[in-house]
Amino acid sequence: xxxxAQQRGIARCTECGxxxxxxxxxxxxxxxxxxxxxxxxxxxxxxxQRSWAYTIAATALMIPANILPILTVISFGQGxxxxxxxxxxxxxxxxxxxIAVIVFIASIAVPVLKLVILVILMxxxxxxxxxxxxxxxILYRFIHFIGRWxxxxxxxxxxxxxxxxxxxxxxxxxxxxxxxxxxVVVLTxxxxxxxxxRLIWDLDND
Amino acid sequence: xxxxxxIPHEFTACPxxxxxxxxxxxxxxxxxxxxxxxxxxxxxxxxxxTVSFAAAISGLILFYPAMTLPILKLKMVGQHGSNSLxxxxxxxxxxxxxxxxxxxxxxxxxxPLLHLLLTAVVCFSVRFNHYPRHFPxxxxxxxxxxxxxxxEVYAMGVIVAYVKMMHDGEVTVSAGTYCxxxxxxxxxxxxxxxxxxQAWQHWEKNKPA
Ligand SMILES: [Zn+2]
Ligand SMILES: [Zn+2]
Numbered sequence: 001x002x003x004x005a006q007q008r009g010i011a012r013c014t015e016c017g018x019x020x021x022x023x024x025x026x027x028x029x030x031x032x033x034x035x036x037x038x039x040x041x042x043x044x045x046x047x048x049q050r051s052w053a054y055t056i057a058a059t060a061l062m063i064p065a066n067i068l069p070i071l072t073v074i075s076f077g078q079g080x081x082x083x084x085x086x087x088x089x090x091x092x093x094x095x096x097x098x099i100a101v102i103v104f105i106a107s108i109a110v111p112v113l114k115l116v117i118l119v120i121l122m123x124x125x126x127x128x129x130x131x132x133x134x135x136x137x138i139l140y141r142f143i144h145f146i147g148r149w150x151x152x153x154x155x156x157x158x159x160x161x162x163x164x165x166x167x168x169x170x171x172x173x174x175x176x177x178x179x180x181x182x183x184v185v186v187l188t189x190x191x192x193x194x195x196x197x198r199l200i201w202d203l204d205n206d
Numbered sequence: 207x208x209x210x211x212x213i214p215h216e217f218t219a220c221p222x223x224x225x226x227x228x229x230x231x232x233x234x235x236x237x238x239x240x241x242x243x244x245x246x247x248x249x250x251x252x253x254x255x256t257v258s259f260a261a262a263i264s265g266l267i268l269f270y271p272a273m274t275l276p277i278l279k280l281k282m283v284g285q286h287g288s289n290s291l292x293x294x295x296x297x298x299x300x301x302x303x304x305x306x307x308x309x310x311x312x313x314x315x316x317x318p319l320l321h322l323l324l325t326a327v328v329c330f331s332v333r334f335n336h337y338p339r340h341f342p343x344x345x346x347x348x349x350x351x352x353x354x355x356x357x358e359v360y361a362m363g364v365i366v367a368y369v370k371m372m373h374d375g376e377v378t379v380s381a382g383t384y385c386x387x388x389x390x391x392x393x394x395x396x397x398x399x400x401x402x403x404q405a406w407q408h409w410e411k412n413k414p415a
Contacts, residue, residue, distance in 0.1 A: 155363030
């Protein structure tokens, strides 16, 4: 039989990993880690509420991020605004399939997958869905690992805007979707960080 | 108190599933994994923090050229363009994309710099047994900066931009790319060979009462 630290009244510090006995606290009382002075809790406080808030905000911002133009290539005075998806299509048509796949994964697949997985994980905890705890934990680690790769498109914009700055011949300008997309990336990072995977395993302990 | 080690003393709890585990008889040469959810609890101790200290110092030396030297150069219809990491941030700021500029600066300049700097300070403190007053904060900020350090994603961005521009003009790799690659290697070594638990135990053993 596996025993969780919480069942023994032991809390693990989120910063330094030290275990401490955490007594029943009064309403306004807080406890701090003896090693690093971080506030001690058995689980991340308001984990689900925070994750839901970030996830919903990120989902809403996905709409402007995908509809508005993200990048405009102006060559010889002719502007040609691209959304994230049309940029991928253009790369594919220009026989740059490998790059098209990388950009598609980083800018479209990763944010969507992250949001879908977060919703699944939160529903598993809230509705006690009978999914494999092991697989849910793998999904959680997966969104943690891939989350940062969505920044790829933003870095690429900053590189292209500077590199292709050739006066009348060609310039690249960023569009309004870039800021919306940046917000999506940051919000999904926050959402994944607020979610506490131990809540999934707690379902078995009751 | 026992000697500081990269493995927690006696007991630990899995960060991903909260399983309570005994670490007393653990083999120090092996990676520790949670038996229930397979989370990595600690890495095998191959080297001391000497490697991460050396990598942090090398990274700091490489930092300025990697940020300021041109990464890619473009030749198109007789015109030349080039970019550097710092230049990219500055250009975004000028183009009224201040929020983006700040975010890119955080992930590709500020976080890598602070990550290397704080790793160097923490390794130095542990090595010479001299702990600054707010040592726990230094370790905490080091972890935070490590999470926001996205230099590897930036490197992929350079590759994608290179391939994307290849058929529009003549793109060449410049000195900044080599510095950036070396800096990335330093950052990876720096995070791979740093044992947080060991630094924490050193602090716990030697902290001023
Ligand atoms: Zn702590
Ligand atoms: Zn576990």
